[in-house]
Amino acid sequence: MKDSGEVGVPEFIRLMKDFLENRIVAKQYAEEYFTLMVKRMTLTDKESRILQQAYGDADDYEPDPMIELSNLIKEPQLKERVAKSLRELAELGYCLESEAPSQAD
Numbered sequence: 834m835k836d837s838g839e840v841g842v843p844e845f846i847r848l849m850k851d852f853l854e855n856r857i858v859a860k861q862y863a864e865e866y867f868t869l870m871v872k873r874m875t876l877t878d879k880e881s882r883i884l885q886q887a888y889g890d891a892d893d894y895e896p897d898p899m900i901e902l903s904n905l906i907k908e909p910q911l912k913e914r915v916a917k918s919l920r921e922l923a924e925l926g927y928c929l930e931s932e933a934p935s936q937a938d
């Protein structure tokens with residue numbers, strides 16, 4: 834991931850896919866998601882809504898199996914929510930199959 838500069842939806846898609854395809858663990862996904870969210874972005878309202886929801890989902894993730902609170906989710910629920918976010922981004926025209934996702938015109 835880039836350390837500075839502007840990021841866009843493709844960086845989030847790559848991160849989501851890495852998590853869903855088990856290339857990274859949930860804790861790393863959440864940490865990297867939070868890092869991306871503080872970078873400069875130019876987004877449409879729909880993109881922003883999806884990425885903000887995904888941020889909330891990552892924030893709700895609790896890795897400790899001993900902590901059970903009604904507002905926290907575990908890895909299986911996080912994966913379901915990330916998959917939903919990816920589907921919503923695909924509905925906006927983003928390609929989820931290629932190595933370098935891009936938005937369709």
